[in-house]
Amino acid sequence: MPKTPTLDRRHLLKWSTAGAAGLLVAGRAGAETYPAPSEVDIGHVEGDTVVFDPWRAPADTPSPPPPAPLPPEERVGFALVGLGRLSLEQLLPAFSHCTKAKVVALVSGTPEKLKTVARQYGIDPAACYSYEEFDRIKDNAAIKAVYIVLPNGMHREYTERAAAAGKHVLCEKPMSVNSAEARKMVEACEKASVKLMIAYRIQYEGYNLRLAEFVRGQRFGRLVGMSSTNVQTVAEDGEKQWRHKKAMSGGGALPDIGLYCLNTARFLTGEEPVEISASLFSPPGDPRFAEVEETVSFTLRFPSNVMVNCLTSYGARDDKHQRLNFATAVADMPNAYSYEGQSLVITSREGNATQKAELRLQVPNQFAAEIDHMATCILEDRRPRTPGEEGVQDHVLMEAIYQAAETGQPVRLAEIDKIDAFRGPPAMVKLD
Known part of the structure; x- marks a missing residue:
């Protein structure tokens, strides 16, 4: 043969x-x-x-451009602080999609897990720290920033310690447990001349960014109203979780998942609410809700008179849907706040008929887009799109929601006559 x-x-x-x-x-x-x-x-x-020049005819959607990553030695090094579910299931995999950032250090209170994860991702054992050793990151020049993925009640301490070590801070939402703690975090980072960004991934997610373009550009006329739902269930012994201990969480469903409804409404419109009404419920005798609430319903009225109705709960099957009612169209977005699986359906008139058009975008990994934005801000000395002030404002508004629910009366807020009042310049997220 x-x-x-x-x-x-x-x-x-x-x-x-x-x-x-x-x-x-x-x-x-x-x-x-x-x-x-x-x-x-x-x-x-x-x-x-x-x-590459187009190789398909105009009738077909073009393929996205190839990635253009920085060489590894030029990427911004991050220390990931906390190795819980979000870090292991989403963030560490997302770094493989980043073009400007890389993981160079890990921080955990569980030695065996720290060793295992470091081996999996090729992290130098010398760059693995316990919480007690955290301040040693000051001596690691490869670490330019930290990504804090800890329970809410720990955010202030580790933000302040990172700032004291001269490291920039990307902190998970909610920013802290109340507005006073959040303001201290801003002050600490300003004093240390380091950047502080809050990880509002929805503001870097492709479908929500396109929806913001529709709202702000009045693509379908005036936005009249919006409904936003973010609900999920918790295990029967959920009271053991840190999210059900108020000192660690700051509250129940509202700061954990209801915050997506609140922040996304603010982000899509660019406005700040002038009136808030709310109602709250927790099942009597359920130990999961002895300290924090199960369900909150709240309504936001904005200066342009856009009305936003929001529902968040730990007691209903997973649903993360938002609907926007424009003058000439309806926009439905299932999985609006999910890690993946977003879609956008526009219902409008077409001649003498009604049409439903699904918009399909080629979007980057939202966590990678968020992390790369922070890296860009460090490399180019820019203010993050979602700085600490954005997180403080959400705490102020959540406190107003709790007040409205407790008193049964709407809470009036001073009008802020500025678009994106608490945000930095827009992030350059490529949408295709």
């Missing part, structure tokens, strides 16, 4: 620049010439990015 021909160092692939000479393959059977590839196939370089 004849052997399959192989290429070795004597049988090389050579590119010919002489027009029809094309691709020359030298093999045992003699030289063969192939047509030269076009630029559509091989692309070209613009700056530090490889760019």
Whole structure:
């Protein structure tokens, strides 16, 4: 049986620049010439990015451009503080999608888990710290920023310690347990001249960004109202979880998942509410809700008179849906606050008929987009899109929601006559 021909160092692939000479393959059977590839196939370089011209006709959606990551040595090094579910299930995998950031250190109170995760992700054991050793990050020049993924009640302490170590801070939401603690975090970072960003991933998620364009550009006329639901269930022995201890969580469903409804409404409109009404319920005798609430319903009225009705609960099957009612269309977004699986359906008039059009976007991993934005702000000395002030404002509004629920009376708030009053410049998230 004849052997399959192989290429070795004597049988090389050579590119010919002489027009029809094309691709020359030298093999045992003699030289063969192939047509030269076009630029559509091989692309070209613009700056530090490889760019391909369209290879499909305009009727087809173009493919997204190839990633253009910074070389590993130029990426911003992060220490991931806390190795719970979010870190292991979402954040560490998301770093593989980042183009400007990398994980260089881990912090955990569980030595065995710390060792295991460090081995899995190739983290130097010398860059693995216990909480007691946390302040030693000051001596690790590879760490430029920390990502704090701890229970809410620990956010202030580790933000202040990171700032004292000269490290920038990306902190999970909610920012803290109340507005007073949140303001202390802002002050600590300002004093240390480090950046503070709150991880509002929805403001970096592609479908919600496109929806914000529709709202702010009045694509379908004035936004009249919005309904927002973020509910899920907790285990029967859920009182053992830190989320059900008020000192650690600051509250129940509202700061944990209801915050998505609140912050997204503010982000989509760019406005701040001027009136809030609310109602709260917890099942009597349920130990899971001895310290924190199960269910909150609240309504926000904005200066433009957009009305937003929100429901959040730990007692209903998982649902993360938002609907926006415009003057000429309805926008439905299932899985609006999920880690993945978003979609956007627009219902509008088409001639004498009603049409439903599903918008399908090629969006980046929302956690990677969020982390890369923080890295960009560090590299370019920019203010984050979601700085500490954004987190403080949400705490102020959540306190107003609790007040409205307790008193049964609407809470009036001073009007803030500025769009994106608490945000930095827009993040450059590519949507295709």
